[in-house]
Amino acid sequence: MNIQIFGIKKCQDTRKAERFFKERGIKYQFIDLTIKGMSKGELKSVSQQVAWGDLLNSSGKLYQSQYKTHMVRDIGEALLQNPMLLNTPVVRNGTAATVGYRPEIWKAWT
Template sequence: MNIQIIGTKKCNDTKKAERFFKERGIKFHFKDLTEKGLTKGELDNIIRKISLDDLLDKEGKQYKKRNLEYMVYDIEEELLNDPLLLKTPIVRNGNDVTLGYQPDIWKKWISE
């Protein structure tokens, strides 16, 4: 397994995802979106499984702060330029990707 958790240290669901894998002794790589955003290649791999519209956190502080609900914009470009607009956590295991806290899916990954 090659687990990557993408999120922020302040996000409760990201913390729960980290705890899920730690409790099971599974190593993971954590990518903090406050320090570094996604590359175009990473985003392309994620949107093969999850739509751009689902990745955009329309309930988040950053979305409201930037008043994006009143603007026309390219979602992909905004997510690449401002990673705090992403819903978190994004958990990757090879080609598999989940969005949010998804312990049932992660348990399936472990048992495979």
């Protein structure tokens, strides 16, 4: 298993995702989106498993203040330029991926 958690330390669902894997003794890599975003390849891999609309956090402060008045034509490019627009956590296991707190799916991975 190669678990990656993309998230923000202040996000409650990200902390719950980390706790889920810690409690089961599963090693994971945490990528803090405030420091580093997803690569183009990682985002492409995730977008094959998750709808673009689910990846974009349209209820977040950043989207509301900067993107709401403009139509986001290329969601992928917007997410690459500003990873804080992602819904968190994004959890990857190889080619499989989820957005948000999804323990029912993660259990199937273990």
